[in-house]
Amino acid sequence: MTLHDDALRALKDWTAPDTPEGGQEQLRLDYIEHLASHRDGLWRSCTPAHVTASAVVVDPGHGRVLLTLHPKVGRWLQMGGHCEPEDATLAGAALREATEESGIPGLVLLDAGDGVAPVRLDRHRVRCAGRDRPENVHLDVQYVAVAPAGAEAAISEESLDLRWFDYGALPELADRSVRALVERARLLTG
Numbered sequence: 001m002t003l004h005d006d007a008l009r010a011l012k013d014w015t016a017p018d019t020p021e022g023g024q025e026q027l028r029l030d031y032i033e034h035l036a037s038h039r040d041g042l043w044r045s046c047t048p049a050h051v052t053a054s055a056v057v058v059d060p061g062h063g064r065v066l067l068t069l070h071p072k073v074g075r076w077l078q079m080g081g082h083c084e085p086e087d088a089t090l091a092g093a094a095l096r097e098a099t100e101e102s103g104i105p106g107l108v109l110l111d112a113g114d115g116v117a118p119v120r121l122d123r124h125r126v127r128c129a130g131r132d133r134p135e136n137v138h139l140d141v142q143y144v145a146v147a148p149a150g151a152e153a154a155i156s157e158e159s160l161d162l163r164w165f166d167y168g169a170l171p172e173l174a175d176r177s178v179r180a181l182v183e184r185a186r187l188l189t190g
Helices: 003-013 024-037 090-102 176-189
Strands: 049-059 064-069 079-082 120-126 136-146 161-166
Touching: 003 024, 003 090, 003 136, 024 049, 024 120, 024 136, 049 090, 049 176, 064 090, 064 176, 079 090, 079 136, 090 136, 120 176, 136 176
Parallel strands: 049 136
Antiparallel strands: 049 064, 049 079, 064 161, 120 136
């Protein structure tokens, strides 16, 4: 099975949650349509849109979330980014990104009882090819990564800062998408 096949399967099998902001089912259908019509739909080179994978790192025992201050965006975000040729699954891409950007070994993607699955989708415009290049659209597939007990984060070159925040005390520079993802993670992890 290719990464493309896995991404299609993951999205087709996923039941979109009924969230306060709504629109998750329509996004799921849009992502499936994108992948069905673009064999390269997971790669950065696919314009004007491509699928990305991310994971919010949580420590449910302490009621907190790890966010990265992204150098290009200037906002606090979850860990994530572009799929790579070595990624076998979309969930694996999200876990790889979370591990690389958090510096935490032993992260585990949340299994809510019926296997590892996305928890939320978010479509947003970015300039991932550089400020002098046209905007792209990221079709982000979002997961929850649970940190092991006593996890210590280590900042990477992909971040200006890396910090734990209580679920209820997110920084001002966290946008609506991050806030919705953290709330979803909080609900799913108790």
